[in-house]
Amino acid sequence: MVDWGYTINKPRAIAYDANDHTWENALQEAVPVLRSCIGCGNCTATCTAGNFVPFNIRKLQTLVRRGEYAGLRKELDKCMLCGKCRLVCPRGINTRKMIVTLKRLLAQPVAAGIPVAPGAASTAGQR
Amino acid sequence: MKKNNWAEYQKEIADDKYYYVRSCIRQNFFPGSEAAFLNILRNELGRDICDDPNHTSCTGIGYHSDIVPLETTMAVIARQFAMMTEAGYENMVASCITSFGLYSEVIDMWEHFPETEEKARENLYKATGREFKKPKNLAHASDVVFHHREAIAARGKHRLVNASTGAPLRGVEHIGCHYAKIFPKKGVGGSEFPYVLAGMIEAWGGEVVDYPERRHCCGFGFRNYLVMANRGSSVANSKKKFESMAPYKPDFIVANCPGCAMFLDRWQYAISEMEGVTYGENGGIPVLTYEELAGLVLGYDPWELGMQMHQVPVESLLDKMGVEYDPGAKYLGRDGKYIGRPEDTALGGCSRC
Numbered sequence: 049m050v051d052w053g054y055t056i057n058k059p060r061a062i063a064y065d066a067n068d069h070t071w072e073n074a075l076q077e078a079v080p081v082l083r084s085c086i087g088c089g090n091c092t093a094t095c096t097a098g099n100f101v102p103f104n105i106r107k108l109q110t111l112v113r114r115g116e117y118a119g120l121r122k123e124l125d126k127c128m129l130c131g132k133c134r135l136v137c138p139r140g141i142n143t144r145k146m147i148v149t150l151k152r153l154l155a156q157p158v159a160a161g162i163p164v165a166p167g168a169a170s171t172a173g174q175r
Numbered sequence: 176m177k178k179n180n181w182a183e184y185q186k187e188i189a190d191d192k193y194y195y196v197r198s199c200i201r202q203n204f205f206p207g208s209e210a211a212f213l214n215i216l217r218n219e220l221g222r223d224i225c226d227d228p229n230h231t232s233c234t235g236i237g238y239h240s241d242i243v244p245l246e247t248t249m250a251v252i253a254r255q256f257a258m259m260t261e262a263g264y265e266n267m268v269a270s271c272i273t274s275f276g277l278y279s280e281v282i283d284m285w286e287h288f289p290e291t292e293e294k295a296r297e298n299l300y301k302a303t304g305r306e307f308k309k310p311k312n313l314a315h316a317s318d319v320v321f322h323h324r325e326a327i328a329a330r331g332k333h334r335l336v337n338a339s340t341g342a343p344l345r346g347v348e349h350i351g352c353h354y355a356k357i358f359p360k361k362g363v364g365g366s367e368f369p370y371v372l373a374g375m376i377e378a379w380g381g382e383v384v385d386y387p388e389r390r391h392c393c394g395f396g397f398r399n400y401l402v403m404a405n406r407g408s409s410v411a412n413s414k415k416k417f418e419s420m421a422p423y424k425p426d427f428i429v430a431n432c433p434g435c436a437m438f439l440d441r442w443q444y445a446i447s448e449m450e451g452v453t454y455g456e457n458g459g460i461p462v463l464t465y466e467e468l469a470g471l472v473l474g475y476d477p478w479e480l481g482m483q484m485h486q487v488p489v490e491s492l493l494d495k496m497g498v499e500y501d502p503g504a505k506y507l508g509r510d511g512k513y514i515g516r517p518e519d520t521a522l523g524g525c526s527r528c
Binding site: 050052054056057059 | 403404406407408410411414415445446448449450451
């Protein structure tokens with residue numbers, strides 16, 4: 049292959065249908081009210097962890113709901129479970145439960161039918 | 176109601192007496208296209224068109240690359256208009272989409288900010304002693320070919336149909352962004368339903384391919400390509416289009432912008448070298464200018480049209496159309512001198528050349 053000093057950029061389109069929605073579906077089942085999220089970002093604005101490290105809970109839940117899980121475990125570890133985000137959510141979403149549910153999903157063994165790292169082809173890491 | 180709505184998408188195109196302004200780059204990439212346009216207008220259709228050697232670049236490439244200031248661009252365009260006025264013409268025809276967009280942009284700015292027109296007139300007069308009238312009608316050369324498409328079809332020796340099966344050939348039409356995306360009312364069909372190239376394909380017997388990324392930019396975008404670090408974005412845009420159109424098995428692509436035709440042609444080679452991927456049944460989808468397409472319909476020799484300069488070989492299309500050509504003459508210049516044959520690529524080539 050010829051190297052001309054540049055490569056072809058990967059598309060940034062969201063491959064929603066091609067993504068694995070296993071964890072997303074499990075999360076929606078555990079926290080159904082998450083469907084009412086309007087993406088206002090109050091959770092991120094008030095986040096204690098977000099004031100110290102790059103952590104965006106709004107982005108995290110948006111990516112999970114698209115079936116994009118790249119880097120999810122590392123992001124979840126940043127949350128201190130203080131619950132401030134839950135207090136400011138205008139839709140009353142139990143955001144702490146969302147985080148805890150995701151951590152539980154990630155901890156479950158393969159035997160439970162949940163893949164260890166779904167969405168390996170996810171484009172989330174490019175954003 | 177529908178008729179009234181569609182009327183908003185129509186454009187007045189002058190029928191005769193044109194002043195032609197050439198493109199800076201087209202004669203390098205598609206060397207026979209502008210000559211073919213002049214030949215078709217003058218000798219096939221009997222129209223009066225002035226090809227003035229005194230006109231210059233419109234500054235479009237420099238302007239869109241932020242190296243030519245707006246005042247300079249206005250002064251240069253004022254000079255182009257002065258050349259047209261001095262030659263006794265009122266209808267300007269631009270060969271290049273960027274020029275067409277820039278002339279439209281400057282005329283629009285002069286209407287909204289008359290002081291800028293006064294300044295341009297003053298600058299031009301101080302620099303050259305020239306004065307000018309603005310064109311009564313401004314059209315892109317593809318508008319003019321579209322305007323005469325039926326007359327060209329009537330004189331045609333070939334149609335855009337498969338000579339063996341009689342099935343219409345499938346053409347992808349790609350419109351340059353600066354044709355109607357800046358000023359929708361300046362283009363046939365506006366920015367939503369550009370019909371300028373689709374009308375040609377249909378009038379000449381072909382079938383237009385409608386595919387998901389039909390209106391997507393080719394990716395040239397001046398700084399997308401001129402800055403090397405951005406070229407990955409430029410080629411990605413073309414790749415997105417190729418991937419979208421390939422399942423519809425187009426027989427050819429026709430474009431009305433110098434950059435679009437160039438990049439849709441050349442990026443097919445770049446993608447084949449970088450990723451080993453080709454599109455089309457014969458290793459590539461031939462990319463034509465609208466003048467080349469009109470020339471083939473009129474029975475012009477493909478090598479006289481300069482089609483040996485294409486990156487994607489055009490023989491597959493010529494064979495489908497039933498165009499007779501001399502394979503041995505492909506790499507002979509106008510004086511019969513051998514101009515050299517490029518190495519074969521994954522895009523295929525002419526086995527008989």
